Amino acid sequence: xxxxxxxxxxxxxxxxxxxxxxxxxxxxxxxxxxxxxxxxxxxxxxxxxxxxxxxxxxxxxxxxxxxxxxxxxxxxxxxxxxxxxxxxxxxxxxxxxxxxxxxxxxxxxxxxxxxx
Amino acid sequence: xxxxxxxxxxxxxxxxxxxxxxxxxxxxxxxxxxxxxxxxxxxxxxxxxxxxxxxxxxxxxxxxxxxxxxxxxxxxxxxxxxxxxxxxxxxxxxxxxxxxxxxxxxxxxx
Numbered sequence: 001x002x003x004x005x006x007x008x009x010x011x012x013x014x015x016x017x018x019x020x021x022x023x024x025x026x027x028x029x030x031x032x033x034x035x036x037x038x039x040x041x042x043x044x045x046x047x048x049x050x051x052x053x054x055x056x057x058x059x060x061x062x063x064x065x066x067x068x069x070x071x072x073x074x075x076x077x078x079x080x081x082x083x084x085x086x087x088x089x090x091x092x093x094x095x096x097x098x099x100x101x102x103x104x105x106x107x108x109x110x111x112x113x114x115x116x
Numbered sequence: 117x118x119x120x121x122x123x124x125x126x127x128x129x130x131x132x133x134x135x136x137x138x139x140x141x142x143x144x145x146x147x148x149x150x151x152x153x154x155x156x157x158x159x160x161x162x163x164x165x166x167x168x169x170x171x172x173x174x175x176x177x178x179x180x181x182x183x184x185x186x187x188x189x190x191x192x193x194x195x196x197x198x199x200x201x202x203x204x205x206x207x208x209x210x211x212x213x214x215x216x217x218x219x220x221x222x223x224x225x226x
Contacts, residue, residue: 004158033214043204043216090158094214103208104149107158 002026004108006091012114013081021076021111023091032074033105034066035090043090049074050096081115088112119143120207120217128223129195137190137220139205145215146208148188150179153202195224 004025013019025032034046048056049068063085065077074091091108120141129135139148147166151159163172165181165188172179176199178191192199205217 006158042218045214088156092158104147104161104164105206105208105214106161107151110156110158112156 004091004093004106006089006108006111008111009109010112010114012116013078014116015081015083017081018077018079020078021089021091021113023074023076023108025072025074025091025093025106025108027093027095027106029093029095029106030071031094031096032068032071033092033094034074034076035092037088037090037110039087047076078113081113083115086113086115120205120215122203122205122217122220124220125218126221126223128225131196131224131226132194135192135195135222137192137203137222138187139189139217140187141207141215142186143207143215144185146185148181148185149206149208149214150188150190151204151206152199153204154200159202159204192222195222197224197226200224 007022031050033048036044036046045058046060047066052068052071063080067075088110090110092105094103094105120139123138127135147164149164150162152162153159163174163179165172165179168183168185170181176193180189188205200223203220203222207215
């Protein structure tokens with residue numbers, strides 16, 4: 001596997017279910033991100049992890065719970081979601097240049113989530 | 117919150133035509149990325165520009181970073197149906213901060 005992978009690619013869940021999204025990066029990066037992409041809206045940053053520590057949480061509801069056990073893996077745990085949470089959830093990774101020239105993000109293919 | 121405005125929001129052109137997409141901000145970025153995203157897929161990185169005034173070419177695509185590193189443009193020559201997709205710009209600040217544009221949805225009609 002190369003790049004950033006996400007599983008599952010599609011997920012349908014009821015409002016009372018608990019599920020998890022998984023992301024794995026094979027690029028040796030030290031930062032990982034969760035984004036939400038809804039129809040006709042810009043990408044919304046949800047969480048940022050740098051060196052396995054959460055550095056940003058953009059006022060995301062507690063029904064979304066991230067977990068970063070190591071620098072290669074990122075999870076998004078879901079529980080008691082609402083229909084308006086239906087969206088494409090994207091994972092990305094980057095290498096913080098720590099004062100270097102520039103950084104750039106690489107995305108996974110996304111998980112299409114439908115909440116019934 | 118940094119804001120990047122992209123224009124136009126939607127663009128539908130005939131195969132073979134040229135087009136330009138703009139990405140504008142009032143903020144200065146250390147680098148700027150352009151992505152193309154197809155329906156149901158994640159954005160794919162096309163290019164990163166880092167120096168004010170920099171021009172990069174990727175086959176029929178030409179990317180330019182503004183002199184002040186606040187804006188950028190993407191020019192496509194002789195568009196093809198395979199160019200169809202959502203084009204996103206993203207400005208990066210030092211560290212882990214990335215700010216995404218509102219997107220331009222391009223349709224190239226055969």
